[in-house]
Amino acid sequence: MKLSRPVRAVALMALFAMAFALAGCQRDAQPQWRLTDVSGHLPDLDFRLTDDNGHAVTGADYKGKVVLMYFGYTHCPDVCPLTLTQLHVVMQRLGAPADDARILFVSVDPARDTPEIMHAYVNAFDKRAVGLIGSERDTEALAKRYRSAFTREPDRGDGAYDVSHSSAIYIFDRDGKARLLATPSAAQDDIVHDLHLLIGLGAKS
Structure with a gap:
């Protein structure tokens, strides 16, 4: 018809x-991400380092947690403490879901950052922060894996020196997949929003 x-x-x-x-x-x-979506563009969370309790750990040890990884060092005069403070506030704003997240602070200054120093440093910011240390070779390999970079500046003559480093915050899901990229200047609202989504996605899967 x-x-x-x-x-x-x-x-x-x-x-x-x-x-x-x-x-x-x-x-x-x-998910309607507010941060930069890097899914499929960066490798999974994978490393062999020593944590701030002196234990050997790998990326697999953090499976089941949403991970925020940041490269820095304890003698950093500005961006590192500011970033860790920012992430602490983010964790506070997340509330109970923050227990399903971890901040991994990877030292780019293994010559000075011992496990004891790292432990005191990261715990001064947040109880969910973990300090990670490796050899110079391992640290360089890990930074290269995530397209990060750092350079040790000349010694000022008294054993003091600075380390110039990238400041990206790499965010991985519970399966260790790279999902998001943030910067220290990212709005707290955006980080909290995306972490809520990422933690929620993991809880449903």
Whole structure:
């Protein structure tokens, strides 16, 4: 039976409405990240280092937790303490879900950052922060793995020196997959928003 023009028009409109509804469902199924989505662009969380309690650890030891990894050092005069303070406030704002997250502070100054020094340093900021130390070779390899960089500046003559380093915050899901990239200047609201989503996704899977 041949449909009249008005009936055909109504049928077409219904089909378009259905298509838009389906497209909307697909969009809604994807997290609406506010930070930079790096899914599929950076490798999984993988390392062999020593934590601030002197224990050998690997990336697999943090499976099941959402991880925020940051490269820095305890003698850092500015960006490191500011970043760790920022992340502490983020953890506080997360509330109970923060127990499913960990801050991994990877030293780029293994010559001075012993486990004891790292332990005191990271715990001064947040109880969910873990200090990680490795050999210079291991540290360089890990930084290269995540396209980070650091350079030791010349000694000032008294054994004191600075280390210039990248300041990205790498965020991994519970399976150790790289998901998001933030900077110390990122809005706290955006970090809290995305961590809520990421922790929630893990809890449902």
